[in-house]
Amino acid sequence: MSREPFDSRIAELAAAICERTPDDSLAGFLNAEYGPRSEWFAAVKAACEQAIADGWMCDREAGGIRYGRVTRPDTTAGPFSVDVVSMDDCRGPYHVHPEGEIDMVMPLDGDARFDGHGAGWVGYPPA
Numbered sequence: 001m002s003r004e005p006f007d008s009r010i011a012e013l014a015a016a017i018c019e020r021t022p023d024d025s026l027a028g029f030l031n032a033e034y035g036p037r038s039e040w041f042a043a044v045k046a047a048c049e050q051a052i053a054d055g056w057m058c059d060r061e062a063g064g065i066r067y068g069r070v071t072r073p074d075t076t077a078g079p080f081s082v083d084v085v086s087m088d089d090c091r092g093p094y095h096v097h098p099e100g101e102i103d104m105v106m107p108l109d110g111d112a113r114f115d116g117h118g119a120g121w122v123g124y125p126p127a
Helices: 004-017 024-034 040-056
Strands: 060-062 065-071 083-088 101-105 120-124
Touching: 004 024, 004 040, 004 065, 024 101, 024 120, 040 101
Parallel strands: none
Antiparallel strands: 060 065, 065 083, 101 120
8 A cells, every 4th residue: 555545544534533532432433443353454554564664654763663653743634643663572662642642553463462452442541
């Protein structure tokens, strides 16, 4: 998937959640509508994997963590930014987000976890 279809998928998601608070309720909605068994999730995961291989996603690295901001607020994703982070058998630095955070967890290894969560969505309320 090239940049344009990726942005279109992100815009669709942003429109569906722009009035919601990042929390367990939002995570439940996302897992039901855009969860790991959905075509949307599979397409975005495949797009991320290809974009990382192509070098336009996760083009920075620190402490064994590859990352990059692929969408800024007020562009494709409305009020949201989209950061993609690739971690392999490591822990990232503890941090909080004053506005909250929504994570799409896409393990490359079926047993991998992020903050205790496997594949799917996690919502962190504003700090």
